[in-house]
Amino acid sequence: xxxxxxxxxxxxxxxxxxxxxxxxxxxxxxxxxxxxxxxxxxxxxxxxxxxxxxxxxxxxxxxxxxxxxxxxxxxxxxxxxxxxxxxxxxxxxxxxxxxxxxxxxxxxxxxxxxxxxxxxxxxxxxxxxxxxxxxxxxxxxxxxxx
Numbered sequence: 458x459x460x461x462x463x464x465x466x467x468x469x470x471x472x473x474x475x476x477x478x479x480x481x482x483x484x485x486x487x488x489x490x491x492x493x494x495x496x497x498x499x500x501x502x503x504x505x506x507x508x509x510x511x512x513x514x515x516x517x518x519x520x521x522x523x524x525x526x527x528x529x530x531x532x533x534x535x536x537x538x539x540x541x542x543x544x545x546x547x548x549x550x551x552x553x554x555x556x557x558x559x560x561x562x563x564x565x566x567x568x569x570x571x572x573x574x575x576x577x578x579x580x581x582x583x584x585x586x587x588x589x590x591x592x593x594x595x596x597x598x599x600x601x602x603x
Contacts, residue, residue: 461580462577469569469570475565476565476566479559480559482559487555490548493545507530507534
């Protein structure tokens with residue numbers, strides 16, 4: 458008959474697999490968050506460079522059409538920055554959810570490992586007691602013979 462620790466070992470292995478999967482998903486979510494954050498950083502940098510380019514050419518005369526295009530393009534960049542902030546917020550929420558899922562899986566794995574260790578200790582203590590009883594019985598029989 459299999460020991461309790463052996464039966465629980467299957468559950469521990471399954472839980473460890475689930476924990477590893479959750480850790481992988483958390484890593485992917487964090488990578489995605491970093492990626493969209495870098496995109497925002499690039500967009501803000503481009504926005505600053507474009508505005509700086511216009512400011513440096515302040516002595517140049519622009520037509521009304523050119524100024525309108527400049528303002529329209531800056532408006533598009535501003536809109537892109539706002540959208541990117543929303544994307545980051547969503548990616549951040551997903552990353553946090555994945556982190557929470559991983560923590561739950563990790564805690565489950567730890568609890569199962571702890572229970573398995575307890576069962577192993579109990580089984581070992583039982584075996585030691587059983588061995589001691591056999592030795593005591595053997596000693597008692599040996600004394601009765603002589």
